Each structure stands twice: as C-alpha cells, then as structure tokens.
Amino acid sequence: MRLPLIAPDALTEAQKPLYADMKAGISEQFDAFKTVDRNGALLGPWNPWLHEPKIGGAVWELTKAMSLHSVLPDNIRQIAILVVGVDFDAAYEIYAHVAIAESDGLGQARIQALLAGEKPDDLTPDEETAHDVTFALLGGGSLPDDLHEASIKAFGAKGTYELITLVGLYCLVSVTLNGFDVPVPDEED
Structure with missing residues (x-):
C-alpha cells in the first residue's frame, strides 16, 4: 500500500468531516465486506480519497449519488x-x-x-x-x-x-x- 492508513486521531481538520461522512455512508451501504480496520482507519478506496479531501470528497459525492439514487437493480x-x-x-x-x-x-x-x-x-x-x-x-x-x-x-x-x-x-x-x-x-x- 502506497498511502498509510489514517487513524481517526490523526485526521486533519479538513479530513474529519469527510471521514465522518464516508464512515456513516459506508456503514449504511457497504456492510458485506471489511471497510474499516481495528483502529478505525478506512480501507479500500476511502483511504486514498481521505488523503486528498477536496478531490476525494468529490469522488465520494459521486459514489453516494450513484448508490443512494440508483434506478438499476x-x-x-x-x-x-x-x-x-x-x-x-x-x-x-x-x-x-x-x-x-x-x-x-x-x-x-x-x-x-x-x-x-x-x-x-x-x-x-x-x-x-x-x-x-x-x-x-x-x-x-x-x-x-x-x-x-x-x-x-x-x-x-x-x-x-x-x-x-x-x-x-x-x-x-x-x-x-x-x-x-x-x-x-x-x-x-
């Protein structure tokens, strides 16, 4: 892995709201697989997105829109x-x-x-x-x-x-x- 996982206590002020939103959305939408490590760090694509909150936040908004407003089965x-x-x-x-x-x-x-x-x-x-x-x-x-x-x-x-x-x-x-x-x-x- 090329980017370190970010534990909740190491989040910057810019990362905290994105982390909270992603963690809440992940727990609602993606519960069939492991998304958070034992220290509370986000896994999968959410960790890289968290490293750059401006870009990662935009991708997360698209991900939410695609998940929450889907018309496809x-x-x-x-x-x-x-x-x-x-x-x-x-x-x-x-x-x-x-x-x-x-x-x-x-x-x-x-x-x-x-x-x-x-x-x-x-x-x-x-x-x-x-x-x-x-x-x-x-x-x-x-x-x-x-x-x-x-x-x-x-x-x-x-x-x-x-x-x-x-x-x-x-x-x-x-x-x-x-x-x-x-x-x-x-x-x-």
Whole structure:
C-alpha cells in the first residue's frame, strides 16, 4: 500500500468531516465486506480519497449519488462492477463486490464466470445487456448504437445514463485502488 492508513486521531481538520461522512455512508451501504480496520482507519478506496479531501470528497459525492439514487437493480449493478473490477484486476474492488454479489444472491457459478472474464451463460436479457454494455465501454471507443438501444430498451434513458456513469465511476475506483496498491484486508485486521 502506497498511502498509510489514517487513524481517526490523526485526521486533519479538513479530513474529519469527510471521514465522518464516508464512515456513516459506508456503514449504511457497504456492510458485506471489511471497510474499516481495528483502529478505525478506512480501507479500500476511502483511504486514498481521505488523503486528498477536496478531490476525494468529490469522488465520494459521486459514489453516494450513484448508490443512494440508483434506478438499476442490484444484480445489474454488480455485474457491471465485477466486469470492471476484473478488467482492471483491482483486488479490493473484486473482493468487495464479490461479497456484495454473494449477499445479493447473484450465484457462485455466475460470479466465478465473471471472475474468469467470461460472460455467464445463464444471464437474463437485462443482465446480458448490462454485461455487454460494460464490456464494450471498457474496450474503448464509442458505445455501439445497438448496445445503446438495447440498454435504453432494458433500463430506460435514466438507467442507461446510470449504467454508463457506473462503469466510469468504477474505472476510477479501480485506477485509484491499483495506483495506490490498495490490498485486500487481512482477516485479523
């Protein structure tokens, strides 16, 4: 890990409100995996965001908006997030979202296929659309018209906007995790 964890008693005045907001949001939204160490330091992408509160706070606001105002079903979100995490080989993202996908009932066979970089063969049409849109966006270039139209049909304009933005957000999360070499937490942490 390239940035030290920041214990609550070492927070600067600029970091304290962001820490409090992230810790509260994390406890409401992300309880299927380890997000805080035994000293109260935030793990995952939240630690790097905390190091630079102006930038990290902006990313956190986007993360909250994407989580609290989602129109996409959880299975669609988790498929997209796992496709991104696997593409970037972002260890903490994969760790966290496998846990969420398991708690959401995505199924081990589907999760294992996604982790292998494959499209599960039992996806619903909407899940397949989410997978294909995500995969296409990760490949670069403009999203093909047929996939955009399929997404509009499956999720509506707002859901399509959310899916595209979700892919972008988790690309940012993955790059943050990889750039700062954020590990999966040890069991005893």
